[in-house]
Amino acid sequence: MNSGASSHMTWQRDYFDKFEEDSDGSSVRLGDNHKLFVKGKGDVMIRKLLNGQWYDSVIRDVRFVPDLKKNLMPEGKIIKLGMKIKVVASPYVKKSAFKETLLAVLKTSGLETELRNTVFHWMRSHNNNANINGYPVKEPLAYLRKAQLQWEKRIHKSLNSMCSELGVPLARFRLASDKDELSDKWTELSTYDIDLSQYRPVYAPKDFLEVLLWLRSPNYRPME
Incomplete structure (x- = not known):
């Protein structure tokens, strides 16, 4: 707020919703007699509080003065609109x-x-x-699905490689009689003495951690 300013002014170019460049060399003079050049003018969107509710509003003919380094609203124009300060x-x-x-x-x-x-x-x-x-817009998560598919392919490749080395089929067709026998002895499987020394982990924990650390959302933009 400024009692001596004659126009609304801002130094923020990205404030403008509509903007026209000014190339005629117009300027404004500050209270200390320092002159600053006006680079354009336009409309600025704001949010105003009225009776406890926030509304979108527009301030028109706002001057763009990059070297001002502050925003100025003239008290005179506000009073002329019937408002009180x-x-x-x-x-x-x-x-x-x-x-x-x-x-x-x-x-x-x-x-x-x-x-x-x-x-x-x-x-x-x-x-x-x-x-x-x-x-808020729901963030697209296609990149997570893509990472999941790549990880599953990696697991399948490791499983196939280990099964090929051990000569153990990853999956095979079973007869109905084999299925019935397996169902009958399902509770006894844990008592079988099977040598697991040749089997290795499908992946190391550090591999999974590496995948997680390299996940990057394409929707993320760091603050400038």
Whole structure:
């Protein structure tokens, strides 16, 4: 908020929903008589709080001044719209009730609204529009399915290799009589003395850990 500013100004290019470049060399002059060049103007989408509800709104003819390094809203234009400006002293943040007093400061100082607008514009500039209105898009998990199939192929290859070395078929056709005999002796199988020394693990734990560590979501983009 600024009592001396004549126009809405911002230094954030990604705030603009509509933008027109300005190449005529126009400028603005600050209170210290320092001149900054205007690089364009346009419409900026914001979120406004009205009667306890948040709404999408637009500020038009906002000037883009990259060297300003702050956002300015002229008090005169706000008053002309029939609005009132109320300045409330922020209470101190108390250590004994840090969360409650901090939230109170954010609300009374207007920082809560500024934070909401900053997050709103950041999401718009990073093409996350689906999340702006509170409807997150379900993340595609095809890359996990692909990793699962590759891991299963790796297991099958290891099993086939071991069975070939031992001369033991991985699967074979059984007669009905063999199936009946196996069913009758199912509870006795654990008592059979079978030499398992030639059998090896299908995979090492480090192999599985390596697969997990190399999983990369194609939908993930690191914050800039």
